Amino acid sequence: MSDASGLSERIDALEMRLTFQDETIETLNRTITDQWKQIDALTRQLNELKERLQDAESNATGPVNERPPHY
Secondary structure, rough: OHHHHHHHOOOOOOOOHEEEEHHHHHHHHHHHHHHHHHHHHHHHHHHHHHHHHHHHHHHOOOOOOOOOOOO
């Protein structure tokens, strides 16, 4: 009976580890998914800002690298 009891304890321990690992993997998956969503949103925002900057530079009057008058 000792062998059956020891085997049962080992199975229980493995089941607990598996449950913990499943929870950890699910948490990591959610975290990665949320981070990718944020990266995508930031990438779109950066591209929009680049376009706005290019539009502003192309519509600017006068030389872009002109020194200010106080130099």
